[in-house]
Amino acid sequence: MPTVSQHYGHHAVPGAVDETRTRQQAAPVVLMVSGGADSTALLLMACTSKLDIQDGRGVAPIARERLHVLHVNHHLRGKASDGDEAFVRELCAQYGLPLCVEHAYFDGESGNIEAAAREVRYAAARRYVRELCAQTGAPRTAARICTAHTSSDRAETFLMNAIKGSGPAGLSSIPRRRNIVVRPLLDLTHGELVGYLQVHGQPWREDESNEDISYLRNYVRHRVMPVVAQRNASVCKTIGAACEILGDEDAFLSQLSAQAFRSCLRKEAAGALVLDARRLAAAEVxxxxxxxxxxIKRIDPGARPEMRHVERVLSCVAEGTGSVTLPAGIDARVEFGMLAFKAPAAREGLVADWITIPGRLPLGGGRMLVAEPMAVEPGCDIVRRARELAAAGEVTALVDAAALGFADSDSERILAGSRGEIPAEARLARLWVDGPAPGDVMCPLGMSGRSKKVSDLLGEARIPVSERAGVPVVRTAPGGAVVWVAGVRADERFKCTAATRVAYLLRVVDAD
Incomplete structure (x- = not known):
């Protein structure tokens, strides 16, 4: 992983007076400048020309007091990296721009250096914006981070993603704006910016690693783009137009998908969520x-699922059963009409999962939930037994199968119960187990049907707030009625009565 250090070098604008009041009223515009041709042109244009930074004004000059420069020295090219930093320092001094320099150092475990360096740069820019907004009192949403991406970069990224097999999001390539990050040079090619600098007599720094075609971007830039340009000299602008269309359509589909996701969501907790698999199966592919x-992204924002992972999950959904191991160790499992995603950490702690009856479910922390069906023998006082279990303070409860909808009370089933048999449907029961959720309400046993917040019951039981998330809650379904808060109280609606013929014995025991 890279380590980062920060250094500020502020240069006063020649002839400037106290600009504190003005700066407090102006949101910062941070220019990300490496010293290459594109970012050098960005700095010059921001100081001397007009740019569209997506602030509602269109193409307009940027107030000089708003401008700040960020340079990240990745130390990947030795003295050449230090030369880039010196060049940017001199350029900022020449134009009187405040400069922040960050130093990043990469170890051998950084993996994809190019991706890691990009993450460091954007993290540094966001951090710098936060600091500047805190100093000036400007709203962060009004700030801007400007990068020097060009239509050449956009076309190269499109082709790179096409080679890698990306979907619409990847093929839409580099967007003009993402939150406060804007790219005002996206309609210009790299060649046009080089010509701009030459006209103005402004030198720039060359990165010799840009010639190394072992990197995919450089291969596309030096081997693929020249061939394509032979058939279409305006290929960058042509691909850019396609990217605009793909980006707009991707944004629209993302909005529809977010709405559909919310309609499918049944339960969400740290590292775990549950979707309605039947509703998902009915959606357009x-x-x-x-x-x-x-x-997957809600479980782990850093996960990188591929199409094959997504298709395997949807295959399980179509079949109504099955499981898939996804990137970042996420487990996706379809059971009883629900699709559950769980991160490794969530599987180690209190789970959110179905328990079949009979069945056992690991709860984490060395505990196990055991559920068993029990036929009520003739002459057995099941009500008394349920009260005794509750009074003993054990982590055990008896609930009525018929009240849960898994057994009936017609004459045939009553006869089966009188013979000590368990009806077939009572053997196919399942209950949902997770933790307490905000707004949970139940009808505690002994309160004659009056409702009460689960949080209040946990407080009365003197369970520390820090431990409440680990209290198992048995429900009829994800987000359904509470059947039993383990070790605290069962629900009046599912209590055993004199008419009970099949009961479920629920116990929390130490795992073997």
Missing amino acids: VIARRIVRLA
Whole structure:
């Protein structure tokens, strides 16, 4: 992982007076400048020309007091990297721009250096914006981070993503704006910016690593783009237009997918969420794919699911059963009409999962939930037994199968119960187990049907707030009625009565 250090070098604008009041009223515009031709042109244009920074004004001059420069020295090219930093320092001094320099150092475990360096740069820019907004009192949403991406970069990224097999989001390539990050040079090619600098007599720094075609971008730039340009000299602008269309359509589908995701969501907790698999299966496949990707990203924003992962999950959904291991170790599992995603950490702690009856469910922390069906023998006082268990303070409860909808009370089933048999449907029961959720309400046993917040019951039981998330809650379904708060109280609606013929014994025990 890279380590980062920061250094500020502020240069006063020649002839400037106290600009504190003005700076407090102006949101910062941070220019990301490496010293290459594109970013050098960005700095010159920001100081001397007009740019569209997506602030509603269109193409307009940027107030000089708003401008700040960020340079990140990655120290990947030795003295050449230090030369880039010196060049940017001199350029900022020449134009009187405040400069922040960050130093990043990469170890051997950084993996994809290009991707890691990009993440460091954007993280540094966001951090710098936060600091500047805190100093001036400007709203962060009004700030801008400007990068020097060109239509050449956009076309190269499009082709790179096409080679790698990206979907619409990847093929839409580099957007003009993402939140406060804007790219005002996206309609200009690299060649046009080089010509601009030459006209103005402004030198720039060359990165010799840009010639190394072992990097995919450089291969596309030096081997693919020249061939394509032989058939279409305006290929960058042509691809750019296609990217605009793809970007607009991708944004629209993302909006539809987010709405569909919310309609499918049944439960969400740290590192885990549950979707309605039947509703997901009924969605258009283009929306269903995006819903799965959204779910994975909600579990782990850093996960990189590929199309094959998404298709495997949807295959399980279509079949109504099955499981898939996804990137970042996420487990996706379809059971009983629900699609559950769980991160490794969530599987180690209190789970959110179905328990079949009979069945056992690991709860984490060395605990196990055991559920068993029990036929009520003739002459057995099941009500008394349920009260005794509750009074003993054990982590055990008896609930009525018929009240849960898994057994009936017609004459045939009553006869089966009188013979000590368990009806077939009572053996197919399942209950949902997770933790307490905000707004949970139940009808505690012994309160004659009056409702009460689960949080209040946990408080009365003197369970520390820090431990409440680990209290198992048994429900009829994800987000359904509370059947039992383990070790605290069962629900009046599912209590055993004199008419009970099949009961479920629920116990929390130490795992073997």
